[in-house]
Every structure is written in structure tokens, then in C-alpha cells.
Amino acid sequence: MANLKNMKDLSFGTKAIREGYQATNEQEHSEAIFLTSSFRFDCAEQAEKRFSKEEPGNIYSRFTNPTVDAFEKKLATLEGAEKCVATASGMAAIFTTIMALVKSGEHIVASRNMFGTSIVLLNTIITKFDISVSYVDLSDLSQWENALQNNTKLFLLETPSNPLGEVVDIKSLSKISRTNNILLAVDNAILSPVLQKPIALGADIVIQSATKYIDGQGRCLAGAVLSNTEIIEKVASFTRTTGPSLSAFNAWVVLKSLDTLNLRMKAHCENALKIAIWLENQSQVDKVHYLGLESHPHHQLAKIQQSGFGGIVSFEVKGGKPTAFKLINAVKIFSITANLGDTKSTITHPATTTHGRLTDEERINANISEGLVRLSIGLEDVDDLIRDIDRGLF
Numbered sequence: 052m053a054n055l056k057n058m059k060d061l062s063f064g065t066k067a068i069r070e071g072y073q074a075t076n077e078q079e080h081s082e083a084i085f086l087t088s089s090f091r092f093d094c095a096e097q098a099e100k101r102f103s104k105e106e107p108g109n110i111y112s113r114f115t116n117p118t119v120d121a122f123e124k125k126l127a128t129l130e131g132a133e134k135c136v137a138t139a140s141g142m143a144a145i146f147t148t149i150m151a152l153v154k155s156g157e158h159i160v161a162s163r164n165m166f167g168t169s170i171v172l173l174n175t176i177i178t179k180f181d182i183s184v185s186y187v188d189l190s191d192l193s194q195w196e197n198a199l200q201n202n203t204k205l206f207l208l209e210t211p212s213n214p215l216g217e218v219v220d221i222k223s224l225s226k227i228s229r230t231n232n233i234l235l236a237v238d239n240a241i242l243s244p245v246l247q248k249p250i251a252l253g254a255d256i257v258i259q260s261a262t263k264y265i266d267g268q269g270r271c272l273a274g275a276v277l278s279n280t281e282i283i284e285k286v287a288s289f290t291r292t293t294g295p296s297l298s299a300f301n302a303w304v305v306l307k308s309l310d311t312l313n314l315r316m317k318a319h320c321e322n323a324l325k326i327a328i329w330l331e332n333q334s335q336v337d338k339v340h341y342l343g344l345e346s347h348p349h350h351q352l353a354k355i356q357q358s359g360f361g362g363i364v365s366f367e368v369k370g371g372k373p374t375a376f377k378l379i380n381a382v383k384i385f386s387i388t389a390n391l392g393d394t395k396s397t398i399t400h401p402a403t404t405t406h407g408r409l410t411d412e413e414r415i416n417a418n419i420s421e422g423l424v425r426l427s428i429g430l431e432d433v434d435d436l437i438r439d440i441d442r443g444l445f
């Protein structure tokens with residue numbers, strides 16, 4: 052493939068298709084897949100040089116693999132990061148980030164409004180390493196500042212939150228983290244680099260679950276950590292030693308998916324906005340939570356910080372859980388699954404699934420009502436999707 056190194060003025064959409072892959076001597080046009088666990092050497096001397104790092108090159112796929120490398124390079128370009136380490140899943144990316152950068156005795160401030168398993172990870176695994184965690188409300192900058200301790204090492208968050216779409220001002224938060232010598236890590240899975248670039252806004256680290264929009268077709272698990280070279284070397288050394296590396300096959304799947312990410316995200320946003328506007332006009336719906344609506348309290352901030360509002364729409368039906376369940380059971384196109392970011396639209400009842408682990412009090416504090424329904428809007432024809440929801444709203 053042509054060398055794009057000197058073409059600085061390429062737009063995001065072009066880079067998403069053209070960056071990151073060096074064809075082999077076969078001059079293949081589509082990226083090849085290197086399904087090999089190890090690499091052989093021409094002679095004992097070369098093996099010695101590779102292992103001593105005197106000569107760059109692949110040794111073993113837990114360390115590096117050309118297909119994984121191509122995915123890492125392309126994603127780094129799109130997120131505006133110096134370097135990337137791909138991981139086996141989004142959770143592996145979060146775990147790896149914490150283990151590589153935070154020591155025993157140190158402290159993390161985390162958003163309460165994060166992905167459920169991230170909270171479980173912090174509460175059950177991370178605490179085993181004598182790392183303490185304080186939780187704050189995502190949007191409230193004063194809470195982040197007040198949670199600071201002498202041993203605070205990391206701010207960890209996800210913006211916008213799922214399912215309600217709360218947003219934090221990344222730029223302002225990064226001023227607090229920089230002043231206090233704290234790393235700011237942003238989970239960017241809900242928007243993908245097409246709609247938000249946390250590093251340009253001041254974050255030190257971006258975490259991705261490529262399982263969601265980056266794959267976009269619900270086929271495989273994958274994750275990534277993106278940052279500057281110094282941080283990524285620490286993270287890569289952790290994955291090499293402990294093993295949550297991305298497989299070449301999954302790397303190839305998500306690498307190909309990046310080609311269409313830009314177009315897909317725009318279509319997700321377009322469909323989601325149309326559905327959110329339609330829902331706002333339905334008498335059976337009490338409230339719609341979508342950042343693209345002017346009625347959303349964080350609409351203005353999202354408009355500045357993001358270049359689109361994403362594909363997650365949630366809303367509260369009148370009549371609570373029975374009405375929500377009736378709707379979920381009546382739709383025919385939407386799949387009943389807690390997954391998101393797929394070309395296929397999905398529907399779920401957060402109070403009994405993604406947020407089912409919370410106590411009643413925690414759920415009320417998190418604003419997850421019994422009548423709340425979450426949609427991940429896919430790429431089907433939007434009129435069909437609206438008719439499908441209409442069928443269930445009786």
C-alpha cells in the first residue's frame with residue numbers, strides 16, 4: 052500500500068481506510084492475516100539479535116504480530132495517540148492500564164457512572180492489590196477535585212455515560228489532573244474516535260472496547276490502550292508478561308472494520324437522532340435521554356466536546372417495568388440483548404440487566420428507573436425501526 056507518511060493533510064475518513072498497513076512482498080491489496088504464534092529466524096545469530104532487541108522484528112505473538120501491529124497503528128492514528136497496545140477485550144484494556152500504571156498503596160478516582168463490569172473490576176479485583184478507589188459523579192468537577200488524596204494516581208471515567216448520556220468536560224478535568232500530576236484515562240467505547248478524541252482534549256490515556264462500535268458487527272472481543280510512548284511501553288510490557296494480548300484473527304476483523312467506522316458512526320447518529328425525536332413526541336413516553344436532543348441537560352457540552360451524539364438512546368415509559376417489558380417483548384426487529392454498538396439494533400431493560408446488580412437505593416441514585424428502556428440504534432432503515440417501537444408502545 053502507498054506510503055502515507057508524508058501526507059499530513061489527510062482527513063479522518065481517508066486515514067481510517069488507508070493508514071497502518073504495509074503489504075508483504077505478495078503486494079496483497081487487502082490486509083493479510085498472520086495467524087502464527089511464533090516467528091522463525093534465519094540463523095542463531097539473528098535469534099540472538101532479536102531477543103536482545105539489537106534487531107527489531109517479531110519473536111512471538113504474545114509480544115508482537117504484524118496483523119495486531121497494523122490494527123494498533125491505524126487506531127493510534129485515529130485516536131491521535133503516539134502509540135497503542137491492543138488487548139483481548141475492553142476489560143483487559145482497563146485491567147492492564149491500572150496494573151501497569153498504578154502501584155499498591157495508590158488511589159484511583161473513578162466515575163460512578165461507568166460500565167458495570169468496570170465497577171466490579173475496581174471493587175473486587177483491584178482492591179486486592181491494595182489500591183483504593185473513590186467514586187464521584189461523572190459530570191461534577193468539584194467532586195473530582197474533592198476526592199483527591201496525596202496518593203491519587205489515576206482518574207478513570209467513561210463519557211458519555213451509558214445509558215443516560217451524562218458527560219464530563221474532559222478539558223477542564225484534564226486541568227485538574229495535570230495540576231495534581233494525575234493520569235487521566237477515558238474509556239471512549241461509546242463514541243469511538245470518530246465522535247470524540249479525548250487525547251486532543253487533554254486526556255493522557257484512551258481505553259477502547261473494540262468489541263462495540265469498532266468491530267461494529269458483534270463478531271469478536273477486542274480492546275486497546277492508547278497513549279504516549281512512555282506509558283504504552285509500560286502497558287505493553289504488562290500484556291507481554293501476563294498474556295491478555297489480542298489474537299491475530301480478532302485484530303484482522305477489527306482492522307477491516309475500521310475501514311467503515313467513519314461512515315457507520317455517522318449513520319448510527321442519524322438514525323438515533325430521528326428515533327429520539329420521534330420518541331419525544333409519543334404520549335406513552337415520559338422522558339427521552341439522548342445527547343442530541345436540546346432537552347438533554349448536557350446537550351451544549353456534548354455539542355462542543357463531541358462531533359456527534361452517538362447511537363445510544365434511552366427513554367422512560369409510563370407504567371414502569373410492566374410497560375417496559377411489554378415493549379421489549381413486542382418488538383420484532385430490535386434484538387433483546389445488552390450488547391451495543393452493532394449494526395443490528397438492540398433493546399434492553401437496564402434496571403434488570405446491566406444495572407441489575409445495584410441495590411434499589413444505588414439504582415435510584417443512578418437514575419435507572421423501572422420504566423427505563425435502552426436502545427442501541429443500529430443501521431437498519433430508520434422507518435422500520437420506528438414502526439417496530441410503535442408496535443410495542445401500547
Ligand SMILES: *Cc1c(COP(=O)(O)O)cnc(C)c1O
Pocket residue numbers: 140141142143166169209238240241260261262263272273274
Ligand atoms: C463493553 C464495554 C467495556 C468492556 O469491553 P469488553 O470488550 O466487553 O471487555 C468497557 N467499557 C465500555 C464503555 C463498554 O461498553
